[in-house]
Amino acid sequence: MKLWIAPAGLHIKPASTAHVPTLARIHQRGFFHGWKENEFSSYLARPDQTPIYVASDKKNRVAGFMVLRLAKEEAELLTIMVEPKWQGKGVGKALLRAGFDDLLASETRAMFLEVDSNNEAAISLYRGFGFKQIGARPGYYSLKDGGKATAIVMRIDMV
Ligand SMILES: CC(C)(COP(=O)(O)OP(=O)(O)OC[C@H]1O[C@@H](n2cnc3c(N)ncnc32)[C@H](O)[C@@H]1OP(=O)(O)O)[C@@H](O)C(=O)NCCC(=O)NCCS
Numbered sequence: 168m169k170l171w172i173a174p175a176g177l178h179i180k181p182a183s184t185a186h187v188p189t190l191a192r193i194h195q196r197g198f199f200h201g202w203k204e205n206e207f208s209s210y211l212a213r214p215d216q217t218p219i220y221v222a223s224d225k226k227n228r229v230a231g232f233m234v235l236r237l238a239k240e241e242a243e244l245l246t247i248m249v250e251p252k253w254q255g256k257g258v259g260k261a262l263l264r265a266g267f268d269d270l271l272a273s274e275t276r277a278m279f280l281e282v283d284s285n286n287e288a289a290i291s292l293y294r295g296f297g298f299k300q301i302g303a304r305p306g307y308y309s310l311k312d313g314g315k316a317t318a319i320v321m322r323i324d325m326v
Contacts, residue, residue: 191207
């Protein structure tokens with residue numbers, strides 16, 4: 168089984184069915200249109216197309232996770248989340264690194280993502296990793312208060 172060592176005594180490995188309720192709970196808590204269990208289950212059923220990486224502690228408690236979508240030469244970062252108590256400890260960076268390591272020997276040539284232009288932490292994580300802004304989609308996200316937010320589109324080339 169694949170396993171990556173992460174900071175703070177955590178490890179990263181592919182998600183299993185036992186993780187699904189926890190991933191859905193964390194995602195729904197974090198996002199207005201959070202994914203339900205059936206969405207995570209369908210991603211989990213196609214690990215070659217939508218791999219899910221989970222960072223956990225020694226007791227297998229989830230600290231964070233990331234979902235990618237792979238389509239031939241392109242990969243998309245669908246979501247990445249780190250539980251509040253684990254944030255700022257390098258877990259997000261380690262999840263990205265694990266996904267990247269996995270793709271280096273694959274046909275993937277570039278990874279794309281969309282991020283809310285107000286999400287400073289995520290944008291800083293992506294920039295620090297090497298993603299560059301390639302576009303913007305005004306009004307792309309619907310907010311809880313009925314407002315809209317701009318999505319920034321970013322890209323990184325696999326080297
Ligand atoms: C974005 C997120 C995944 C970052 O995860 P994390 O584990 O806290 O990030 P790391 O500790 O690996 O930090 C990596 C880099 O991210 C940036 N960063 C992290 N937290 C930050 C903050 N609060 N403010 C500004 N930059 C921040 C920094 O550039 C940091 O690099 P540095 O440590 O060299 O300064 C996390 O904040 C999160 O889960 N947010 C809620 C969900 C979300 O918005 N996901 C992204 C959209 S799908």
